Amino acid sequence: xxxxxxxxxxxxxxTAASTVELCQTKEGQRVLxxxxxxxxxxxxxxxxxxxxxxxxxxxxxxTMLFGDYEKGGIAATLVKRVTEKTVSEVHARAxxxxxxxxxxxxAFYEEKDSQPHN
Numbered sequence: 001x002x003x004x005x006x007x008x009x010x011x012x013x014x015t016a017a018s019t020v021e022l023c024q025t026k027e028g029q030r031v032l033x034x035x036x037x038x039x040x041x042x043x044x045x046x047x048x049x050x051x052x053x054x055x056x057x058x059x060x061x062x063t064m065l066f067g068d069y070e071k072g073g074i075a076a077t078l079v080k081r082v083t084e085k086t087v088s089e090v091h092a093r094a095x096x097x098x099x100x101x102x103x104x105x106x107a108f109y110e111e112k113d114s115q116p117h118n
Contacts, residue, residue, distance in 0.1 A: 003034075003095055005088070013038045013082050016091035020102060022109075028053035028062075032069070032105050034098055036091035038082045045074035045094035047101045049109075069105040 003018040017035040024030070028051040036045040049069040050061045075094040079086045 003098060005091060005095075007084060007088060007091075009084070014084050014087040016087045018091070018095060018098070020098065022049070022102070022105060025051065027051045030109070032102060034074070034091075034094055034101065036075070036087055036094055039076070042076065042078040043082060043087060043090040044072065044076040045091060047071045047074060047105070049105055069108040071101065071104070074101075 007016045015037045020032045022030040034047050050063050053060050077090045
């Protein structure tokens with residue numbers, strides 16, 4: 001499957017990101033974001049679930065630390081220079097794993113939602 005990739009250069013260098021809508025919840029739209037960025041010695045992708053909320057015309061992105069799905073070190077690659085090209089190449093490799101990451105995130109929330117709330 002093809003996913004939209006947004007590549008940009010910010011204060012921390014080049015990054016590439018792709019977002020997949022998972023489902024609508026009472027907290028807002030649940031999305032899985034795959035972001036490739038600089039790490040010590042190279043590049044790696046990170047998958048993280050966020051909730052997108054419309055707060056009166058403004059959209060906010062929120063997550064619960066240690067409470068939402070997160071996975072790091074995906075397609076970790078040693079590189080000498082972090083360029084737009086290298087970030088795009090590593091992100092393309094990480095995208096090959098996105099279907100499995102979506103399945104893992106959905107299973108994570110199925111398990112979490114089946115737990116009795118304290």
